[in-house]
Amino acid sequence: MKNPIWQVHLDERNQLHCASALGSLVAGRPAVETDGEQAGVLHTRRDDATHIWRCGDNLELTLAVRPLATRPAWLELRAHLRNTGTAAVALQKVMPLVAELADGATPFDACFVQGPTMCEVAAVQPLAGMPPAASHMVAGLTNQAGDAALLVGFAAHDASFNSVAIARDETSGRVTLRAMVAREGITLAAGATLELSALLIGAGASLQTLLADYAAMVAATMQARPGCFQSGWCSWYGYYGTETAADIAANVALLAQPPWRDHVRVIQIDDGWNITAPGAPRNWGDWHAGYKFPDGMRAVADMIKAHGMVPGLWLAPFSVERASRLFHEHPDWLIHDEQGAPKEFWTVYALDLTHPAVLAFVHETFRRVFDDWGFDYVKIDFLVHAIQPGVRHDPQQTTAELFRNGLRQIRRAAGERFILNCGSPLGPAIGLCDAMRIGYDVSSRWTAMVNAAGWVVGNCAVKPAAVQTIGRQWMHGVFWQNDPDCIVVRDYGTPGEIKIFGEGAYGLNDEEAAMWVRLVWLSGNMTLLSEIMPELCGPRAALMQRVFPPNPAPARVVDWYTQPEVHLLAAPAAPGIPARIGMFNLSDSAVQVALPAARVGLPAMWRMQEWLTGEKLQGKEMIAYQLPPHAGRVWEVG
Numbered sequence: 001m002k003n004p005i006w007q008v009h010l011d012e013r014n015q016l017h018c019a020s021a022l023g024s025l026v027a028g029r030p031a032v033e034t035d036g037e038q039a040g041v042l043h044t045r046r047d048d049a050t051h052i053w054r055c056g057d058n059l060e061l062t063l064a065v066r067p068l069a070t071r072p073a074w075l076e077l078r079a080h081l082r083n084t085g086t087a088a089v090a091l092q093k094v095m096p097l098v099a100e101l102a103d104g105a106t107p108f109d110a111c112f113v114q115g116p117t118m119c120e121v122a123a124v125q126p127l128a129g130m131p132p133a134a135s136h137m138v139a140g141l142t143n144q145a146g147d148a149a150l151l152v153g154f155a156a157h158d159a160s161f162n163s164v165a166i167a168r169d170e171t172s173g174r175v176t177l178r179a180m181v182a183r184e185g186i187t188l189a190a191g192a193t194l195e196l197s198a199l200l201i202g203a204g205a206s207l208q209t210l211l212a213d214y215a216a217m218v219a220a221t222m223q224a225r226p227g228c229f230q231s232g233w234c235s236w237y238g239y240y241g242t243e244t245a246a247d248i249a250a251n252v253a254l255l256a257q258p259p260w261r262d263h264v265r266v267i268q269i270d271d272g273w274n275i276t277a278p279g280a281p282r283n284w285g286d287w288h289a290g291y292k293f294p295d296g297m298r299a300v301a302d303m304i305k306a307h308g309m310v311p312g313l314w315l316a317p318f319s320v321e322r323a324s325r326l327f328h329e330h331p332d333w334l335i336h337d338e339q340g341a342p343k344e345f346w347t348v349y350a351l352d353l354t355h356p357a358v359l360a361f362v363h364e365t366f367r368r369v370f371d372d373w374g375f376d377y378v379k380i381d382f383l384v385h386a387i388q389p390g391v392r393h394d395p396q397q398t399t400a401e402l403f404r405n406g407l408r409q410i411r412r413a414a415g416e417r418f419i420l421n422c423g424s425p426l427g428p429a430i431g432l433c434d435a436m437r438i439g440y441d442v443s444s445r446w447t448a449m450v451n452a453a454g455w456v457v458g459n460c461a462v463k464p465a466a467v468q469t470i471g472r473q474w475m476h477g478v479f480w481q482n483d484p485d486c487i488v489v490r491d492y493g494t495p496g497e498i499k500i501f502g503e504g505a506y507g508l509n510d511e512e513a514a515m516w517v518r519l520v521w522l523s524g525n526m527t528l529l530s531e532i533m534p535e536l537c538g539p540r541a542a543l544m545q546r547v548f549p550p551n552p553a554p555a556r557v558v559d560w561y562t563q564p565e566v567h568l569l570a571a572p573a574a575p576g577i578p579a580r581i582g583m584f585n586l587s588d589s590a591v592q593v594a595l596p597a598a599r600v601g602l603p604a605m606w607r608m609q610e611w612l613t614g615e616k617l618q619g620k621e622m623i624a625y626q627l628p629p630h631a632g633r634v635w636e637v638g
Helices: 207-222 245-255 297-306 325-329 356-372 383-387 399-414 462-471 495-501 510-523 538-545
Strands: 007-010 016-019 025-027 031-033 037-039 041-045 050-055 059-067 074-083 089-101 110-113 123-126 133-136 138-142 149-154 162-168 175-188 193-195 199-204 231-234 266-269 310-315 377-380 418-421 435-437 481-483 527-529 566-571 580-585 591-596 605-610 616-620 622-627 631-637
Touching: 007 059, 016 059, 059 089, 074 089, 089 199, 110 133, 123 462, 138 162, 138 207, 149 162, 149 175, 149 207, 199 207, 245 266, 245 297, 266 377, 297 310, 310 356, 356 377, 356 399, 377 399, 383 399, 399 418, 462 510, 510 538, 510 566, 510 580, 510 631, 566 591, 580 591, 580 622, 616 622, 622 631
Parallel strands: 231 266, 231 527, 266 310, 310 377, 377 418, 418 435, 435 481
Antiparallel strands: 007 016, 016 025, 025 089, 031 037, 031 089, 041 050, 050 059, 059 074, 074 193, 074 199, 089 175, 110 123, 110 138, 133 138, 133 162, 138 149, 149 199, 162 175, 566 580, 580 631, 591 622, 605 616, 605 631
């Protein structure tokens, strides 16, 4: 074993000390929540690293903490819970780690937290004044200078939704962490044992390095599909569901010509293709060609293939609308409320993925899409509907388990064909999809106040999409291909856009459009265009062309957290590729970016040229640059 940086011991108060020079924890009593929370009482102490805790009368939680043999910056906490009683116990949560930052440890003043789907913020934010937050999968602590960090996260997410809660006492400044495994009332039978996901605890100088290490370990545990880069065109953000087969054909004809022909691979037909008649309501659940595709979906897929492109199709496979035939013919397939009626979620109903007939229906739907219609790529959306609480056919499956069972049916039909998840739980999808939408929708607006209480950075706009692209860059190419959402560059609103959002100000200014192009290109994420291509011309068409060819060396976020709305990304040089540095100002004011050149890997004497405009910059030891609001720059070194 390499020399571990961690020292572990249990003190005379039965507190577990996990100590390192860059971040230390003092763990109190683990806990289990059944009807109420039951803190553990030490029962057996085998050694400093392995001990058994009694939680209530009949539950024993065994913990074993060891440094990882191949990764000295990391500890692994393994836990299992045994029911020693004679009756089953309904479990709500298991908390194998309840800890505080140790006194005298690094004074962390910022943290990384994220929600469980694309629609909750993933970002590094100041600890001071932050309300308690439960971070999906993993949580991190750092200082704003970005030179010390601590990370706590679960290694597997196939059996439960796991989170790490962070809270800071504003009076004492103490920071507490609670690692939580959600069991959702599932019973543990008498004499049975529940193995929990291993908990990983890492310390180091760089939060981003720890996130990358953590992602690699999770990917290995869950057999992730890192996928391959995808480029293409999506119908949604130009047409917003109003497109016809003729509109698809017109865009394909243009994209099959230079300068797009060698770069645009996928044609993704988005929501609206299955609408039965003009003015008819959405009928999610009935996945058959609607009135706008009179020759059927096989015909449009064949047309796309004839132009040398890959046909892609959008579906919301776990969602059901009241107007669908499925809703009326199979109400027993839906999640129900306590009174036995189909349960509504955000005006939509959801399939019960514990029901065998539902799983067969999901598989047959995608067998038809892939095999009969000839699509080789699907975007599956609103998947979060399937994990809403309710009454199901099998009450003994966690929502993580049932969600994966549903995804497995789609993967079984797909084989090696490409699956993009959207509106999806993150952790439980690892290993079953090739790509993941990791942030909010875009539009031709910089910001938009859509459900401000729920989406604190906004939605349906470029700025919130940029926040998530940066906050989840560490997942890209490890769990899957990140989908940052589509490239939109226009300075006007399309009729479909105005119809769905209403009258208002539309169109991106020059800096905003160029910022989004720069960020998506530098990140190396999936690149899907979404304009009405026959209408796009002039400088904005030329700007969109700059996303091709794709960046072959995706950048990583730089540990620099002193200005919350200013983000730095960097990619090292590779054969034939210069080192690149990205600066992005998402704030509403101009910002002076100033930092040591060494922080982004530059020598004392340096010179750079901007990737998009050709602007030149040079200096000694420090980088200083005035970034306009809503703007980005990508510098090529040398």
